[in-house]
Amino acid sequence: MGLLGAHVSTSGGICNAITNGEKLKCDAIQIFTKSQMRWDAKPLKDKDVAKFKEMWAVSRIKKIIVHDSYLINLGSPDQEKHRKSESAFIDEIKRAKEIGANFLVFHPGAHMGEGESKCIKRIGNTLNEILEEIDPGDVTILIETTAGQGTNVGYRFEHLRDILAILKSPGKFGICIDTCHIFASGYDIRTKNAYENVMREFDNSIGTNKIFAFHLNDAKVELGSRVDRHENIGVGKIGKDAFGFIVNDKRFSSVPMVLETPGGDEFYKKNLEILRGLIR
Ligand SMILES: [Zn+2]
Ligand SMILES: [Zn+2]
Numbered sequence: 001m002g003l004l005g006a007h008v009s010t011s012g013g014i015c016n017a018i019t020n021g022e023k024l025k026c027d028a029i030q031i032f033t034k035s036q037m038r039w040d041a042k043p044l045k046d047k048d049v050a051k052f053k054e055m056w057a058v059s060r061i062k063k064i065i066v067h068d069s070y071l072i073n074l075g076s077p078d079q080e081k082h083r084k085s086e087s088a089f090i091d092e093i094k095r096a097k098e099i100g101a102n103f104l105v106f107h108p109g110a111h112m113g114e115g116e117s118k119c120i121k122r123i124g125n126t127l128n129e130i131l132e133e134i135d136p137g138d139v140t141i142l143i144e145t146t147a148g149q150g151t152n153v154g155y156r157f158e159h160l161r162d163i164l165a166i167l168k169s170p171g172k173f174g175i176c177i178d179t180c181h182i183f184a185s186g187y188d189i190r191t192k193n194a195y196e197n198v199m200r201e202f203d204n205s206i207g208t209n210k211i212f213a214f215h216l217n218d219a220k221v222e223l224g225s226r227v228d229r230h231e232n233i234g235v236g237k238i239g240k241d242a243f244g245f246i247v248n249d250k251r252f253s254s255v256p257m258v259l260e261t262p263g264g265d266e267f268y269k270k271n272l273e274i275l276r277g278l279i280r
Pocket of ligand 2: 178180181228229230
């Protein structure tokens with residue numbers, strides 16, 4: 001089984017993420033270190049960071065994932081937006097390092113009409129530039145699979161493979177698989193056979209040893225719809241079985257698997273019960 005958990009709120013202070021994760025008996029959590037809909041943010045206060053680390057050390061939480069701001073588009077062809085994205089991403093790395101997070105997850109980017117291959121190159125090159133500015137240290141940066149909504153790239157494993165191929169320090173990067181996103185982008189994981197086929201395809205393209213995190217979300221929409229709408233586990237179009245394949249997959253036994261399902265803590269609780277009930 002993986003390290004099960006959820007994307008928890010930091011409302012009222014970053015330390016509350018630990019409290020919220022503990023309440024849900026999370027073994028891994030994901031957080032935003034700033035408002036996900038804003039460019040700017042106040043720096044984290046030293047005393048909050050110290051308290052956060054102290055609380056984490058004595059909690060059951062083993063791994064912490066930071067998710068970057070939704071505004072960041074490292075593949076933007078618009079110079080101003082690209083510049084803003086690059087500096088915001090550097091700040092995300094800085095904050096993730098400060099709190100001692102294990103992973104920083106980001107959506108690769110959207111081409112805004114410029115075309116996928118240019119966008120993929122720009123994302124790879126930008127990541128190289130960013131790593132010349134800041135060393136992520138112990139934070140591994142994870143590229144998330146996308147649903148392919150709008151002009152987003154990253155909905156094919158090949159896109160992620162091609163980004164990784166450009167990177168000068170690929171060892172500092174990995175992949176986060178979002179179940180809702182891959183399903184929406186056309187990867188069927190509803191039966192054991194289908195799941196194994198998808199994993200084989202991933203393995204051939206990138207290598208399953210590069211999967212460092214999962215977002216466990218059911219999908220409100222059909223296979224291949226390219227629409228990103230998360231649903232609670234077992235009540236969406238993916239269904240419960242797929243999550244059983246993942247949580248029992250020995251390749252991912254120490255990989256964090258966090259929920260990003262709708263409805264808040266009450267639903268997280270229910271979803272985590274379902275996931276734990278699937279463990280053999
Ligand atoms: Zn996700
Ligand atoms: Zn999503």
